[in-house]
Amino acid sequence: MTEIDYQMHIYAASRAGLLEKIAAAMSAKRFEHVLRVEEMALRLAECWGVPAELASLAALVHDYAKERPDADFLLVIEQEGLDPTLRDWGNNVWHGVVGAELVKSELGIMHEEILDAMRQHTVGAAHMTKLSQILYMADYIELGRTFPGVEEVRALAFDDLAASVGWQTQHTLKYLIEKSVPVYPGTLTTYNAWSV
Ligand SMILES: [Fe+2]
Ligand SMILES: [Fe+2]
Numbered sequence: 001m002t003e004i005d006y007q008m009h010i011y012a013a014s015r016a017g018l019l020e021k022i023a024a025a026m027s028a029k030r031f032e033h034v035l036r037v038e039e040m041a042l043r044l045a046e047c048w049g050v051p052a053e054l055a056s057l058a059a060l061v062h063d064y065a066k067e068r069p070d071a072d073f074l075l076v077i078e079q080e081g082l083d084p085t086l087r088d089w090g091n092n093v094w095h096g097v098v099g100a101e102l103v104k105s106e107l108g109i110m111h112e113e114i115l116d117a118m119r120q121h122t123v124g125a126a127h128m129t130k131l132s133q134i135l136y137m138a139d140y141i142e143l144g145r146t147f148p149g150v151e152e153v154r155a156l157a158f159d160d161l162a163a164s165v166g167w168q169t170q171h172t173l174k175y176l177i178e179k180s181v182p183v184y185p186g187t188l189t190t191y192n193a194w195s196v
Helices: 015-024 028-048 052-061 070-079 084-088 091-097 099-107 112-119 130-141 150-159 161-178 185-194
Strands: none
Touching: 015 028, 015 052, 015 099, 028 052, 028 130, 028 150, 052 112, 052 130, 070 084, 070 091, 070 099, 084 091, 091 099, 091 112, 099 112, 112 130, 130 150, 130 161, 150 161, 161 185
C-alpha cells in the first residue's frame, strides 16, 4: 500500500478520506485501475524527477468523474462557462476536461498542475508538463493493460517519456480512425505536437 502524506498546500485532507471518496464514485474494477495508475505514475515520477505527491494525486483523481451521467457534465459546461463546443463530445472527453471542475468542487483539489494533468489524461495537449505526460502514460501502460505493443511502450515511457506520448497518441488516433469514430480536435493537436 502506498503511504504518502500530502503537503497542506497541495491537499489539505487525509489520503484515507480521499481514497474513500474516490472509491465511492466508481465501480470496484475501476478503483483497482486507479490504484494501478497511481503505482505506475509513482514509478514514472521517480524516473523523471517529478514529486511523488503530485503524481499520486493526479492518478487518484484522474477517473473520478468517469461514471457520472452526461447531464452532470452538460451542467458543469454551462455553469462554469466552459467551451460550448464541448457539448458535442461525450464521456471520453468530458470525464477529464470537464471532470476536473468536479474534482475542484467535490474533492477540494485546487492545484492547477494536477487539474491540468487530469484534463489532459485522455486527449493530451500541445504543451504538457512532465506530470501531465506521466499521467497520460501511466493510464495507458498500467500493469493491467494487455494490448499489443504494451511492453514496448511501457519500456519507452521510462526511456524517452516524450516519445512515448507520441507513440500513444499515434496509436489512439489510428484506432479511432479504424473504428470510424470522430476525433476530438484536441487529440489532433496533441498528435501534431508530439509525433515525429
Ligand atoms: Fe480516464
Ligand atoms: Fe484511467
